[in-house]
Amino acid sequence: MSHALRTLATGVFSVQRSVTVLPLLRPVSAVKIGGQQRSRSDGVKGSESQPFDESLLEFLVCPLSKKTLRYDEKSNELINEELGIAYPIIDGIPNMIPQDARMIRKSGSTEKPTES
Numbered sequence: 292m293s294h295a296l297r298t299l300a301t302g303v304f305s306v307q308r309s310v311t312v313l314p315l316l317r318p319v320s321a322v323k324i325g326g327q328q329r330s331r332s333d334g335v336k337g338s339e340s341q342p343f344d345e346s347l348l349e350f351l352v353c354p355l356s357k358k359t360l361r362y363d364e365k366s367n368e369l370i371n372e373e374l375g376i377a378y379p380i381i382d383g384i385p386n387m388i389p390q391d392a393r394m395i396r397k398s399g400s401t402e403k404p405t406e407s
Contacts, residue, residue, distance in 0.1 A: 341383030343367065353378075354387050370395065 345362055353360055353371040360369040368377040369385055375396040379386045
């Protein structure tokens with residue numbers, strides 16, 4: 292009887308496997324708390340958030356409209372005036388994911404229709 296058949300018939304076999312340990316949670320550099328983007332270094336003494344390099348505005352465009360963006364130093368965001376959305380900057384790195392952008396004004400027409 293072959294070794295494979297004998298193993299199946301007796302039900303005795305050994306299993307070799309390699310185990311790779313993966314962390315259950317990924318490290319998070321920023322989270323949204325109450326609708327605000329918070330950095331891991333927020334509120335920690337001596338940890339300064341890296342400043343945004345404004346020379347990047349020459350190359351960065353909105354991923355949705357492909358239009359140029361404006362840097363707002365007060366809110367630390369890149370603003371798309373046309374669409375009314377703001378992309379957060381976390382530790383000096385722009386987060387250009389549209390799902391993470393914040394609406395800064397209501398979309399759609401606010402004018403009342405005229406009666407004819």
